[in-house]
Amino acid sequence: MPVDLNNAQPLAWDSATLDADTKAMLDNLQPNILRAHVREHLSVLFVRFNDALEGRAYLRHIATTTMKSARKHLEEVRDFATGRRRGTPYVGIGISKAGYRDLGHSVEDVRKFGDPVFRDGMKRRIEQVADPKVEEWERVYQREIHAVILIGDADPGPVGRLRAEILGALPESARLLGEESGQGMRNPAGDGIEHFGYVDGRSQPLFLKDEVDKEPKKHWDPAFPLGNVLVPDPFAPNPVRHHGSYLVFRKLEQNVRAFKEIERDLADDLGLAGADRERAGAMLVGRFKDGTPVTSRRKASGGPVSNDFTFDGDDGSKCPFSGHVRKTNPRSFGRNVLMARRGQTYGERTDEPWDDSPPEDRPSGEVGLLFMAFNGSLLDQFEFTQQSWANNADFENPATGHDPVIGQGARDIKVTFPKAWGKPEMSVPQGQVAQTVTMKGGEYFFAPSLAYLRNL
Ligand code: HEM
Numbered sequence: 001m002p003v004d005l006n007n008a009q010p011l012a013w014d015s016a017t018l019d020a021d022t023k024a025m026l027d028n029l030q031p032n033i034l035r036a037h038v039r040e041h042l043s044v045l046f047v048r049f050n051d052a053l054e055g056r057a058y059l060r061h062i063a064t065t066t067m068k069s070a071r072k073h074l075e076e077v078r079d080f081a082t083g084r085r086r087g088t089p090y091v092g093i094g095i096s097k098a099g100y101r102d103l104g105h106s107v108e109d110v111r112k113f114g115d116p117v118f119r120d121g122m123k124r125r126i127e128q129v130a131d132p133k134v135e136e137w138e139r140v141y142q143r144e145i146h147a148v149i150l151i152g153d154a155d156p157g158p159v160g161r162l163r164a165e166i167l168g169a170l171p172e173s174a175r176l177l178g179e180e181s182g183q184g185m186r187n188p189a190g191d192g193i194e195h196f197g198y199v200d201g202r203s204q205p206l207f208l209k210d211e212v213d214k215e216p217k218k219h220w221d222p223a224f225p226l227g228n229v230l231v232p233d234p235f236a237p238n239p240v241r242h243h244g245s246y247l248v249f250r251k252l253e254q255n256v257r258a259f260k261e262i263e264r265d266l267a268d269d270l271g272l273a274g275a276d277r278e279r280a281g282a283m284l285v286g287r288f289k290d291g292t293p294v295t296s297r298r299k300a301s302g303g304p305v306s307n308d309f310t311f312d313g314d315d316g317s318k319c320p321f322s323g324h325v326r327k328t329n330p331r332s333f334g335r336n337v338l339m340a341r342r343g344q345t346y347g348e349r350t351d352e353p354w355d356d357s358p359p360e361d362r363p364s365g366e367v368g369l370l371f372m373a374f375n376g377s378l379l380d381q382f383e384f385t386q387q388s389w390a391n392n393a394d395f396e397n398p399a400t401g402h403d404p405v406i407g408q409g410a411r412d413i414k415v416t417f418p419k420a421w422g423k424p425e426m427s428v429p430q431g432q433v434a435q436t437v438t439m440k441g442g443e444y445f446f447a448p449s450l451a452y453l454r455n456l
Contacts, residue, residue: 002240005227005376010212013074023071024241025230028451030092031073032150032342033229033245033374034207037090039152041159042182042344044249044370045166046140046443047147051173052104055146056456058171059093059103062149063453066091066162074208089153089162093453094247094445097121099146103456105235112234117378118246118444129386130409131439138251140178141441148249148445150372152344180251182344182370187354191291191305194345195254195367196281196405197353199291202305203329205229205338216308220331228381229340229374233449242449245374248339248382250442251346252406253368259436260359262404270419270427283417284404284433286323289354294319297421317418321400327389328403330396337389339373339381346370368437378444393432404433411435 003025011034012018013026031037049055068076068088076087095103097119100110113119123134134142151162167176187193194200205224206212212223229245236242259281267280282294291305295318310331311319319326329338347367351357375381389395390403393413401407401415414429 003226003230003243005230006225008223008225010209010223011207011226012209013071014078014210021241024238025243026071026074027069028236028242028449029070029230030244030447030450031068031070031090032092032152033340033447034070034226035074035077035211036201036204036340036342037073037092037152038087038154039090039150039182039342039344040154040184041152041156042370043151043159043163044180044182045149045151045163046145046177046179047149047170048144048175048177049099049102049146049173050175051171052102054171054173055099055103058169058174059095059147059453060456061169062091062093062166063450063456066166067093067450067453069450078210086154089151089158091162091166092150092152092447094148094150094249094447096145096147096443096445098144100235100446102146109235113446114231115246115378117383118446120444122250122443125383125444129383130391137439137441138178141251141443143177145177145443148247148443180346180370182346185345185353187290189290189302193289193353194369195256195347195349195353195363196259196285197355198281198285198287198289199305201341201343202291203307203325205340219308219310219312222307224335224338227376228336228338229376231376233446233452236449236452237455238451242451244446244448244452246376246378247445247447248371248373248375248378248442249445250371251368251440252371253365253438253440255364255436255438256349256353256367257359257362257364258434260362262433262436264359266417266433269430270417276421279421283320283323286319286325286327293325294323294421316397316400317424318422320415320417321396322403322407322415324403324405327395328385328406330389334389337381337384339375339385341371341373343369343371343373368440371442374447401432406437407435408439 153159191199206222230243232239233242233244263281267277282288293309390407391409411432416426419425
């Protein structure tokens with residue numbers, strides 16, 4: 001039975017009754033798509049091939065010597081949980097439209113990818129998402145990137161060794177155009193955070209029964225069909241069993257100092273005092289720093305970060321319609337837009353991102369997010385989120401403003417904020433907060449099936 005990508009039932013991947021096609025799908029799928037792989041330390045390599053045969057042989061070599069399947073990853077997670085042994089590093093590959101051409105696929109062939117955003121490539125989608133001009137991107141991203149290679153692990157050692165091995169195997173004809181390295185950051189509670197100091201990566205579409213079973217589901221159902229991230233791999237030997245996923249990569253620099261000034265000024269403007277001052281930033285993100293949704297009044301002390309909530313009944317007096325998590329997942333509609341985020345923070349800092357140090361002590365650049373997300377459709381998921389929700393000041397209601405975290409384009413309308421949590425009194429209209437996240441470049445990739453890579 002072909003894998004049903006629309007089945008809303010989460011996948012019981014280790015069930016004895018799993019059908020042969022689904023088993024084959026898991027044996028041929030890259031890890032980190034259906035379930036996030038540990039990538040506390042992450043190396044990102046951008047490669048250009050220049051010779052079809054050598055490029056193919058190189059990818060085949062990496063796939064057969066360093067990559068594991070999604071199923072192997074899931075087994076490793078299960079074994080680790082039972083205290084048996086720790087997992088192996090993650091190696092993932094994404095190929096751009098230009099990469100497929102350079103590997104010898106014809107223009108006709110590349111049309112087999114259903115996603116027009118992928119077929120265009122990121123440089124040709126600037127207008128749609130209000131990205132900076134390509135000339136303003138970092139140099140590596142201005143070039144024609146053919147493939148991205150991701151190497152991740154809990155420790156730096158294995159990442160360094162694999163990076164050297166993978167670069168060592170690069171043929172003469174190919175080039176390493178550039179690279180990034182990501183490193184996870186955690187707050188004292190042990191939760192992963194981003195550079196503004198907020199818990200990140202909590203809300204995800206979940207596809208596997210063991211992950212879904214662990215979540216409370218009174219208000220929000222985190223289970224999504226496989227088609228949310230998987231599409232048949234058009235060039236694999238058997239697209240009925242062999243799947244891939246569209247990967248968006250964006251380097252997003254964060255001006256932490258400016259964001260912290262904005263939080264402080266907004267708290268002052270609204271006259272927030274004491275613990276309530278934290279609500280300023282929470283209204284911009286939609287969650288408090290510790291991850292508590294701003295729809296809940298008080299931060300719960302300790303315990304897991306909640307994801308079982310909606311914005312139903314909140315007219316914007318708890319979480320403004322512009323709040324980052326409300327914009328990117330309104331929760332009462334647009335479920336099929338949500339993507340599987342797999343990014344990692346980059347850049348070194350000497351301060352503690354979660355504490356209350358003044359803005360002056362914060363970095364104003366050189367740190368940020370290597371934003372990555374897997375999609376079944378870049379057009380309907382990533383690009384739709386950025387264009388129609390984050391950049392749209394009239395989203396859900398007129399003049400509610402851009403997403404204060406990731407919104408791009410002129411922020412020329414005025415907005416209001418609730419003065420007290422859940423109360424109707426609004427502030428006087430004020431200019432929208434300034435943009436503090438800057439896109440430095442990126443590309444759209446397809447993470448092909450292992451069956452494709454092994455057969456190159
Ligand atoms: C959630 C920060 C870029 C889409 C979040 C959360 C934080 C955050 C703190 C809350 C944690 C969670 O709910 O998991 C940031 C920062 C960014 C950034 C600092 C840039 C530097 C993006 C981009 C997109 C995006 C570019 C897509 C266009 C989402 C989505 C969620 C989320 C879909 C989950 C919302 C939910 O399901 O409730 N982000 N983000 N983020 N972000 Fe971002």
